[in-house]
Amino acid sequence: MTRRRHDRSFVRTFFTSPTAVEGEDDSAKMLRRAAELRGMQAPDVWVPDNEDATAPSMRDQGAQNIVDVVAENGADFPGEIHPRMVWHRDDPTTRYQGFQHMLDIADPQKGAIEHIDGFVIPEVGGIDDWKKADEFFTIVEAEHGLEPGSLAMSVIIESGQAELAMRNLRDEMGKPENTLERLFLLVDGEVDYTKDMRALTPTGELPEWPELRHNTSRGASAAGCIAVDGPYDDIRDVEGYHERMRDNQAKGMLGIWSLTPGQVVEANQSPLPPKTGSWLLDTGDTEVELDSRDGVWTYDGTDVSLVETGNTYELAVDGSTQTLDDDELHETLLEMTAYVPSMDDVVDSMEEFEAAKAAGRGAIAMERSATLRIDEVEVAIATDRMWDEATYQAAMTPIALFQDVYENRPDQHEALVEMYGEDVVERAMAVGT
């Protein structure tokens, strides 16, 4: 059986901070600032980054800063703390430097390790390279009297080799010579992956790498780990960041790297169901969210038009017109619309199914209805969806995520209650248990 062995079953956000910045009075300034983040601005996993975000010449100082800042502020930080060390599959000197930094940071005398949940190892190669890193974790734990396996290991997947290694995790975990059960996050690193794959695009933009993200998500599913996507560089492009997250979520990759507290807020909220439900209308080219006015879902665009002519309707979509009777119009609009349920809706449906199950019924119809308005014509639509155990289990994912967040992030309770209301939060915590 594949178990998730760590405190968190879901990780929405992976936020990196440079560990030492040259030329500042306090080289640890960025670390100190990040350590103060709370609530929606604070990530599920905070990564003091002693690798790419920090200049090579500053990395010994960076390791020292991690110790200082985490010893001082780690107890109060609301998320987990997983510093990133240096590592490279092709360079033993870099690997040894990473080991030395871990050994240093993990010294209990220094007061940081009790607040550190694990380390992030970048640039791993084949599975035997992962084992080399695991062995250093084991030695660090033994040297410092920490519980074996207590330090989580997360890796950055940024080579074809590492992508291939993920398929072997299930077979390798549990062998007596390793402690790969400590694996926690599988994080894609598309910049270096693109380099390793020698990929080119005309504008220098990163390829989307859908297969990599699928394979990482699958690897996480098969090995009880958690999949996280790499950084989204265009910090100002909030809509683009959301699109990427939606695409990831449909792959089962619910976490993403965040480069700024603003991105952390977006990424902490993105996989949670919305506060209010909404209807979408497929206009041929695209899907638009309808506008709710006095309970009527209104389409204001020009790609779809609807005219009532006696007993029939003329429905025009993207230039082509159909003449439809009442039933056909209803059927066609059902095909063209989709409902995005709110947290309240999801909880409602789950409660309803749980009650039906308790009463001995295995499947029930969930009704959903709405009044649509297109060009002043109002049409009531209603649809049934059969829910069985499988539907219920699949609907559980956002609720399980919510519950994991609520249990592990008391600092976000206020924001969650503000978003959903106390009643919905309470009911969401009660379903499925």
Place this chain on the structure above:
Amino acid sequence: MTRRRHDRSFVRTFFTSPTAVEGEDDSAKMLRRAAELRGMQAPDVWVPDNEDATAPSMRDQGAQNIVDVVAENGADFPGEIHPRMVWHRDDPTTRYQGFQHMLDIADPQKGAIEHIDGFVIPEVGGIDDWKKADEFFTIVEAEHGLEPGSLAMSVIIESGQAELAMRNLRDEMGKPENTLERLFLLVDGEVDYTKDMRALTPTGELPEWPELRHNTSRGASAAGCIAVDGPYDDIRDVEGYHERMRDNQAKGMLGIWSLTPGQVVEANQSPLPPKTGSWLLDTGDTEVELDSRDGVWTYDGTDVSLVETGNTYELAVDGSTQTLDDDELHETLLEMTAYVPSMDDVVDSMEEFEAAKAAGRGAIAMERSATLRIDEVEVAIATDRMWDEATYQAAMTPIALFQDVYENRPDQHEALVEMYGEDVVERAMAVGT
């Protein structure tokens, strides 16, 4: 060499029926009804479903119903019969229950097993979990004096682990400790796969999982199995079902789950070449099928327009206009059109190539010509396509499928002759042999 070891080389349809429905006079009513299906409404593989389609409390009754209905009606059922048992990679109690049901159903005294071709095992995990199921098949065969390996095993791929397991089938089959050669269908189960991968979509719609479907098709190709896609829930959306099947077929996944006899009809026909050929025109946004009027392929839409002006033509596509001479127009229209060959066309081409090969020629040009009409302007187009051995072999797939259907499904002969005509059917059975 990878051989397909079962009677059927192709499976178009996988149709599930609940084995026991509560509250009916006859809990086996659905089974009995399905057992009567014939012709295009009858699936290649019928799956009395003692798992998700049947309430947990009814599954012992369901196993009994399978025995009763198959003993009575199995001899006359035109497709293969593969009941689905309960199983779960994470639950030994469920696995043991599945084993007991198999042992029960396979008892030759009960008269059902002689009509049963195998069993379907859902919710498998890593390859060692597949071996546990295989071991139960082996014991069932031994206990009941059935030929070793005679019961086919099909699995539902509904976890990341199972997706990964498929890559190992070639290495594991043939080891003396297992009989994995009994593997028959690899069936995707996207609902539970989505749950296992913890994927989310705003509307709760299933993700498309293109990589899973590719990997299942590849796994089937590499291990001599047959790939089948999961259920398409929106039963009324016939066009959507066809689109999904076309997408699957381009991946080499020629079979699909069917939830109703109506879906069975669609899915039995979908991978077969059409009765009549047709020309497609690429209008920029989409591809439309042209309308054949007195042998002239006519475009009636507004996205493409064509005007003759003395010696040149003005061709407008999706708003942008080109001025073209005769040759340029011909070339451009060739690029914009594609021909969907009929069964008759495919057989013609294969016969032509076979004759050329017999005469010592390795490659020949197949001509295709048509008269198009756009806005009253008629243009004759003609194109050559080189056929060599590889083209011929690739064109063989739909014919091989047709031949497999014709040989194994006498109950569909009438429908096939009605669709194609006796002459085409006879010639299709003769090519490539």
Place this chain on the structure above:
Amino acid sequence: MTRRRHDRSFVRTFFTSPTAVEGEDDSAKMLRRAAELRGMQAPDVWVPDNEDATAPSMRDQGAQNIVDVVAENGADFPGEIHPRMVWHRDDPTTRYQGFQHMLDIADPQKGAIEHIDGFVIPEVGGIDDWKKADEFFTIVEAEHGLEPGSLAMSVIIESGQAELAMRNLRDEMGKPENTLERLFLLVDGEVDYTKDMRALTPTGELPEWPELRHNTSRGASAAGCIAVDGPYDDIRDVEGYHERMRDNQAKGMLGIWSLTPGQVVEANQSPLPPKTGSWLLDTGDTEVELDSRDGVWTYDGTDVSLVETGNTYELAVDGSTQTLDDDELHETLLEMTAYVPSMDDVVDSMEEFEAAKAAGRGAIAMERSATLRIDEVEVAIATDRMWDEATYQAAMTPIALFQDVYENRPDQHEALVEMYGEDVVERAMAVGT
């Protein structure tokens, strides 16, 4: 560490020629003609094709022709020479024939092998089938006193089995019983792959197989090989060939099969940065290249319109209009545009970053600015992009490719200097070293 062990680190072009054509005075005519190709028309890898391009009855003659033509012209051919032998995972007779041809061609007495860099093996199956081929290479080398491992082995991936085998290369290379380190090119063969996967499309067109191409590129990355895409049949469709190459390049697959010297020219140029940079505008539906007039990048289409109205602007994109102030317009246009850097631009940026690094700075902002004109309104835009070591390394790919070409293909120097100018070529050869 994964090393590339061959002379070429990049291969852009894989050009096949029939080895023996029946009915010609000189059956080696096509080979002789190909052997004369020089400059941009000459491929990086030339493949006298004794398999599918040559009729089965002509293959013994073909092997003889390879010896004759390569002995005579091989010394002067500017690319590498890798003849394709016959092979099939399912047919020992074919494999033995391929072995005999290799043994024959490699005889040093015949004067060809000193100009031959390796052989291409088609239709391979699982990894053990690859080892059978490798063993024949080993015997050929031993029999003829050639250096062990000196003959490169390239394979055509044209079965699901072979696609799966690529994941094991890292684990298998270096085992004492094989010499798989000789692996050079992993070449997709989509026609036979489609047959092996039993895939269907309505028009008979080949599926795009994005997952196969990803997996081949990843396999090459993980094993130090080079990924090459299969043939693009529609020789007249130059734009389609370019689109396919751009798609491949975004997957890290920088090489492609070429069927004609014309395709070789296109494919040799495609992965190299363009001579001049250009701005792209996203018009909603598509991306168009802007027209540079007196240094102003001008949009002439109708999908985007811009009107200045006092202090604000009306920007209409694909039918929907926004009112924007100066800053918002600038921001929106930045989102809508992208720059395709020229070779000169890439070299500039790399030099700038190298200088900054030498001066102790780890990250610098690269500025890019332009004046756009839409509907007579001119707008200046400017953007910064942060470059760090990872950006620099990723930008290195096209330069490394250029350097590999320049070092290995003196016959293309003239064309490269003509394309880029002497100064840019010199600077491109100097960066990153």
